[in-house]
Amino acid sequence: MVDRLRFFLNRIKERLWIKPLAMCLLSTASVFLAKMVDVTEIGQIVPLITLSSIETLLNIIASSMLVIATFAVGSMVSAYASASSTATPRALSLVIADDVSQNALSTFIGSFIFSIVALIALQNSYYDKAGRFVLFVLTLSMFAIVIITFVSWVDRIARLGRVNGTIDKVEMATAAALQRRRLTPTLHGVPPGTHVPGGRAVYGSLIGYVQRVDINALQKYADKTAIRITVAGLPGTFAAPGRVLAYVTADLGDFTDIDICQIEKAFLIGGERKFYEDPRFGLITLSEIGSRALSPAVNDPGTAIDIIGTLVRLFALWCAPIKDNENIRIAECDRVEVPEICLRDMFDDAFTGIARDGAAAVEVMARLQKAFESLATIEHPVMRDVAICHSRLALARAESVLKIHEDIEVVRRLAKFGNSV
Incomplete structure (x- = not known):
């Protein structure tokens, strides 16, 4: 509530x-x-x-x-x-x-x-x-x-x-969304089982983005009808006819009394994404600011470098240990399965655009490699693997665009951390 x-x-x-x-x-x-x-x-x-x-x-x-x-x-x-x-x-x-x-x-x-x-x-x-x-x-x-x-x-x-003020606002909104999702990784639901989602698929009738999922409403309806619901459309997911929002499995295998519209109503769909429950949207927005700064019309690599530092802070927050005054909220909705956010997708949202548009700027690529090295040293095995993967992709993009040998060597030297981490 x-x-x-x-x-x-x-x-x-x-x-x-x-x-x-x-x-x-x-x-x-x-x-x-x-x-x-x-x-x-x-x-x-x-x-x-x-x-x-x-x-x-x-x-x-x-x-x-x-x-x-x-x-x-x-x-x-x-x-x-x-x-x-x-x-x-x-x-x-x-x-x-x-x-x-x-x-x-x-x-x-x-x-x-x-x-x-x-x-x-x-x-x-x-x-x-x-x-x-x-x-x-x-x-x-x-x-x-x-x-x-x-x-x-x-x-x-x-x-x-102003750009700096806008970046600060986006960082604050993204950090707040990441913190909420870090403490409620499954939105008060339970993690999905090892089985492949099956059962009856629930499709959205509206076209737009999932802005919020009312997990409590899904739990109430699941208790009432003796079903299990696996959420497929997390906040930020594009919804349209033909795209699955959730899967429903009945305890007795009987779907005749299930009202699919009641499940669809739990998904608030709007014309645009929102920051509050969609941490990936904040990462995408920061990446867009960095990419625009690297466009020929703006030509402001300093802003892109600032964005990279902001993204490092946000990912460090995501992987920070839970403090004593921070408690991961216990799953309250045992009939609703909700997947966690994929860290690899978050890296794609944050760094792909900057690595692509800044491939010709050696200072941007150098700072990007330093950022990946910093994230790789965090005690988080998935973070390390994803950071190394993106480091190699950024190096490949730089090698395909940079024309001066010395510039390429600078990026290669910084990218060697992936061989020793």
Whole structure:
């Protein structure tokens, strides 16, 4: 339930209108709540605030906030376009979900609505002495919040959409997804048995990507109908008619009472992949940023080298020992079999594009070989074998493109670690 809630909260954060709407409602409510103090005895002790002083502040906010909000929207759209063109469009959802920018835009719009509604209430003699004092305090507070928000937001918008900032966001999202999958490698299900998946195949009726699999829903239905379900479509899998999402095996071999639609509903399918439950998507996004940096139009091998270092950190996190304060979650759904992510596929997602597009840049290939050597020394037998395999593939690509003998020898010398590890 917690994972489901977090998943949908992340989807809400990608909608720019949610927070501004909430702030507008809160601002309007605060204007009318200020009237409630008029029925109390506070009016006997608070100072008298003239209407002109409150109206002056509200007029300043009303005349300036709409302009600032328009400026904020323009700056954010420019940052989004920059993130799509300089990094990759796949990272746009993370840039849009930036909390500081959304909070700033919400504050500017909310303060504008607050000032308009408060002015209308004042000019219609809605408040008595206590209500005017509370409204005056609220107006001063709103003014201070706007100033603090604007100052902090200007510093943030200067970095929003830049390549380094986008890389950091993608790394954080990927690291969080890897950490969740590291602690729940089978998504609360059980590992598949040694048998080849069989039984009745469940196909998707929608075309898109699996964004989430509700393992608990599958478990409930499996308990109810005495079946076992083997998940074939992990988050990130392309779904289409003819592609299997799951296999169903009945304990008694009778499929007549099984509703395949109930199983299909457990697979949330959308038009694009999401970072939250799809660690491989984060690796692909980082690889795309590195490949774009190596294109002739950009020609920025330094960014590709930074990406390689980021990928090494992420794979080191994936293979890090479980700490005392980290517990691998016990499988709760014994009737749902879920395969783990294949490390070789993760390496293909992360390094193939950079090795292909950076084969002609000796500095990139040298750093790539150093990265593979670092990963090969991690105490993880599968990691070592996959790192050596990709090291040899990268060397082959470099040898087929590099024309200067000395450059080839540099890459060959660095790739020799595979013979001694």
